[in-house]
Amino acid sequence: MTPTFKILIVLSSLACIANAQQKVFDVTTFGAKQNADISQALLSAWKEACASPTPSTVLIPKGTWSLKQAKLVGPNKAPVELRVEGILKAPLDPTQMPNKQGEWVTINYLDNFTLSGGGVFDGQGHEAWKRNDCHKNTNCVKLPLNLSFNFITNSTIRDVTTKDSKNFHVNVIGCYNVTFLRFTVSAPGDSPNTDGLHIARSKKINVTDSVIKTGDDCVSIGDGTEQLHIENVVCGPGHGISVGSLGRSTTEQDVIGIYVKNCTFIGTQNGVRIKTWPSAPATLKVTDLQFEDLIMDKVTYPIVIDQEYCPYNLCKLDSPSLIKISNVKLDKIRGTTSDPVAVTFVCSKTKPCENVQVGDINLTYNGTLGPITTKCNNVKPSLTGKQNPPLCVPAPASKQSA
Ligand SMILES: *[C@@H]1O[C@H](CO)[C@@H](O)[C@H](O)[C@H]1NC(C)=O
Ligand SMILES: *[C@@H]1O[C@H](CO)[C@@H](O)[C@H](O)[C@H]1NC(C)=O
Ligand SMILES: *[C@@H]1O[C@H](CO)[C@@H](O)[C@H](O)[C@H]1NC(C)=O
Ligand SMILES: *[C@@H]1O[C@H](CO)[C@@H](O)[C@H](O)[C@H]1NC(C)=O
Ligand SMILES: *[C@@H]1O[C@H](CO)[C@@H](O)[C@H](O)[C@H]1NC(C)=O
Ligand SMILES: *[C@@H]1O[C@H](CO)[C@@H](O)[C@H](O)[C@H]1NC(C)=O
Ligand SMILES: *[C@@H]1O[C@H](CO)[C@@H](O)[C@H](O)[C@H]1NC(C)=O
Ligand SMILES: CC(=O)N[C@H]1CO[C@H](CO)[C@@H](O)[C@@H]1O
Numbered sequence: 001m002t003p004t005f006k007i008l009i010v011l012s013s014l015a016c017i018a019n020a021q022q023k024v025f026d027v028t029t030f031g032a033k034q035n036a037d038i039s040q041a042l043l044s045a046w047k048e049a050c051a052s053p054t055p056s057t058v059l060i061p062k063g064t065w066s067l068k069q070a071k072l073v074g075p076n077k078a079p080v081e082l083r084v085e086g087i088l089k090a091p092l093d094p095t096q097m098p099n100k101q102g103e104w105v106t107i108n109y110l111d112n113f114t115l116s117g118g119g120v121f122d123g124q125g126h127e128a129w130k131r132n133d134c135h136k137n138t139n140c141v142k143l144p145l146n147l148s149f150n151f152i153t154n155s156t157i158r159d160v161t162t163k164d165s166k167n168f169h170v171n172v173i174g175c176y177n178v179t180f181l182r183f184t185v186s187a188p189g190d191s192p193n194t195d196g197l198h199i200a201r202s203k204k205i206n207v208t209d210s211v212i213k214t215g216d217d218c219v220s221i222g223d224g225t226e227q228l229h230i231e232n233v234v235c236g237p238g239h240g241i242s243v244g245s246l247g248r249s250t251t252e253q254d255v256i257g258i259y260v261k262n263c264t265f266i267g268t269q270n271g272v273r274i275k276t277w278p279s280a281p282a283t284l285k286v287t288d289l290q291f292e293d294l295i296m297d298k299v300t301y302p303i304v305i306d307q308e309y310c311p312y313n314l315c316k317l318d319s320p321s322l323i324k325i326s327n328v329k330l331d332k333i334r335g336t337t338s339d340p341v342a343v344t345f346v347c348s349k350t351k352p353c354e355n356v357q358v359g360d361i362n363l364t365y366n367g368t369l370g371p372i373t374t375k376c377n378n379v380k381p382s383l384t385g386k387q388n389p390p391l392c393v394p395a396p397a398s399k400q401s402a
């Protein structure tokens with residue numbers, strides 16, 4: 001036997017011992033019944049797992065389970081895993097949730113946490129979306145988030161699906177070193193406000209090998225995000241990967257280090273986008289962003305920096321954004337657009353974009369709305385490689401035929 005084999009055997013027997021020590025708290029032994037509300041059983045199992053001095057697993061086995069609401073809070077004494085093998089269904093009517101201000105499933109204050117199991121968090125949002133009028137009514141009923149991770153560290157969320165959330169699917173706030181792996185978000189393209197992942201005030205978050213189909217942003221990146229890696233992700237339908245919108249509040253924090261690599265956007269409204277409000281109080285910086293190896297498949301606006309982001313005319317465009325965007329790298333971005341403006345760099349007049357480096361871009365447009373073009377304000381990108389269309393040059397005069 002070679003020494004390598006011996007080591008492998010020793011390692012695998014160690015793994016067996018570790019597994020044997022892993023305590024399993026199955027919700028059915030805490031009274032959970034299929035198609036009935038398991039909130040109480042889940043909470044009881046969870047409390048025991050968190051108190052366990054050795055690694056433990058809370059198991060929701062295969063089957064369909066109702067869950068009115070869950071707030072799973074640490075601290076945990078040892079690594080804890082929530083293994084969801086079944087389908088968890090939220091109440092159809094959000095007013096049935098005991099805490100109407102809360103999210104559906106909240107997971108807070110844990111270190112070395114794993115969410116796994118191949119199961120589904122089904123928000124059953126179809127009814128709620130019909131009633132969502134937040135796009136025109138500022139006093140609208142705020143629908144709860146589906147899954148919320150707050151102050152989670154050194155953790156992994158893998159092999160689970162969130163489906164048809166009533167609002168944002170997943171919120172990640174105040175987290176450090178959390179990996180989302182083979183994570184699936186699924187909702188129809190016309191579902192309102194159903195952002196896939198919303199990440200803010202978090203460091204070292206990693207989203208890898210995941211598929212996000214939804215009605216709003218695929219990943220929306222809020223203030224205070226640092227060292228976010230998004231790799232091998234397929235987005236669409238939806239609004240693409242978006243930094244911001246930023247700048248509405250003075251308490252916002254800088255965004256530093258966003259890396260988006262080898263992602264595909266299918267029929268999304270945007271590919272990658274940075275948006276900041278004009279006439280807003282914040283003076284932030286957004287710096288160190290890299291977007292590379294991206295495929296755009298009929299994306300409306302593949303690359304966007306918009307410092308005049310002003311939906312529903314809620315701001316004054318005459319005072320420019322105070323947010324400084326710098327060190328942006330774009331390379332190896334290719335595919336098709338469904339609007340002739342392939343690249344938009346609308347930077348702030350008072351804080352022009354700085355050090356924007358553009359490598360190979362190859363975007364084609366075959367529609368009838370005019371020649372493919374790019375739009376550049378208050379930016380002087382440095383170019384390497386080949387850009388198709390040429391960047392920041394006026395569109396060739398087109399003979400507009402009807
Ligand atoms: C998490 O893992 C680290 C490194 O193994 C360990 O130092 C720490 O005590 C663990 N924390 C918990 C709550 O398990
Ligand atoms: C996370 O893991 C690192 C490395 O094992 C460890 O130093 C740290 O204490 C852990 N916990 C937190 C809360 O960062
Ligand atoms: C991140 O968490 C993993 C465990 O999930 C741990 O092995 C690693 O050391 C942590 N890294 C840092 C920088 O804390
Ligand atoms: C993100 O997580 C994946 C899967 O664990 C890993 O292969 C990759 O190296 C991680 N990326 C970063 C930047 O940590
Ligand atoms: C790029 O992402 C796709 C998934 O969209 C994956 O199948 C492929 O292996 C990734 N390529 C590399 C080099 O990681
Ligand atoms: C750009 O993409 C088009 C369409 O996919 C392709 O025909 C062309 O060869 C590409 N050009 C370069 C320079 O890669
Ligand atoms: C042009 O666009 C239309 C509509 O999106 C599509 O059906 C067609 O295949 C495209 N043609 C080429 C040559 O890309
Ligand atoms: C987070 C979120 O929107 N959760 C939805 C997920 O699903 C539950 C169940 O509907 C809904 O109540 C939540 O609104």
